Amino acid sequence: MTGAFMGPPWQMDWRLDALATRDALPEHVRKMVDEARAELVTAKDPYFRGIDADAGLPEAMSVEPVRSTDPKGSRILYFDTYKGWLVYTFKRRIEDPQIVVVEIFWQ
Incomplete structure (x- = not known):
């Protein structure tokens, strides 16, 4: 490793309960989740910081902080025009x- 910060595509992991919930969803919803996943792992900045930082996302998706007082904390990605969401964190490490x-x- 050269010590440089790695960029996209990012690795993605799921808590076991979140993965079980995803696997229990109908097939068409799992496809939307996979599309949301693809947007996250290829995003230049998974925090989606700044004004209109999520403007490049498809119309049915948007991202915002879970708590506005924690700018580097968890994010929520809405998909299916706010009918569903993923709550995620980004572990910003030099390696992995x-x-x-x-x-x-x-819903």
Whole structure:
């Protein structure tokens, strides 16, 4: 390793309960989750910081902080026009930075 910060595509991991929830969703919803996953792992900045930082996402998706007082904390990615969401954190490390999905919901 050269010590330089790695960039996209990012690694992604799931908490076991979030993965079980994802696997229990209908097939068409799992496809939307996979599309959301693809957007996250290829994002230049998984925090989506700044004004309109998530403007490059498809219309049915958006990202915002879970808590506005914690700018480097968890994020929520809405998909299916706010019918579902993924809550994730980004572990920014020199070696093996990764996105960790901690919760998923769809209604």
